[in-house]
Amino acid sequence: MENYVSSHSSSDNGSSSICEVLQILGAKWSFLVLNELLSGPQRFNQLQRNVAVIKTQSLTDTLRHLEQKGLVLRQVFPTVPVTVEYSLTEKGSDFQTALKEMEKWVQKWGNSEQGNIKTSISS
Template sequence: MKEELSGSNNYAETGKSNICEVLQILGAKWSFLVLEELLKGPQRFRQLQRNAAVIKTQSLTDTLRHLEHNGLVRREVFPTVPVTVEYSLTEKGSDFQAALKEMEKWVQKWGAQPQASVEATVSS
């Protein structure tokens, strides 16, 4: 039964699906938005906060810490007065761009469709 749930043998071998592993690395729902913002280039915390205004300050802090801990985001501190902190993507974080683009394609196809047109698409 375990193998039926996954297209690969990873689930059968480890008890975890690849999707679960990805979600553990990314952490929270805001990770996708933070990664998308940082794909535009390095940003300071306040700039990120303005650009991703839907994220509360503590959630943004937690998300950045999680992404940094998992090697997707780099936190660089500059010895200025006051101290300047800049966030950017690591190679691992930048590599996630392909997955974000695929998600964007999916939402363009399925995200805004009313239920009636989705049913018509599925039945055709």
């Protein structure tokens, strides 16, 4: 199956673009973290409260990954204790358009049983 996916994605430009997006975003919780940071910079504990479904280590890993990929900026302030704040870079903020489109899709198709019923009734 893996060979099929890689050979298929290299011949199909749309698939390779999607694979590239998934490699950049990578971490399981990336979309949720990016969406939360769209509201503005947040400290780790604040972010953790706002995305309570994510365990501490997973949030740490996700933030590191997004920082490494250039979507999240980690700023350390020399206070006592040290303050760390996370915000979106220009690259991360630019992902807002894709998130909004995903939200539209979920509103239309999120509950597939109801979506199919609505489609059948309106046809």
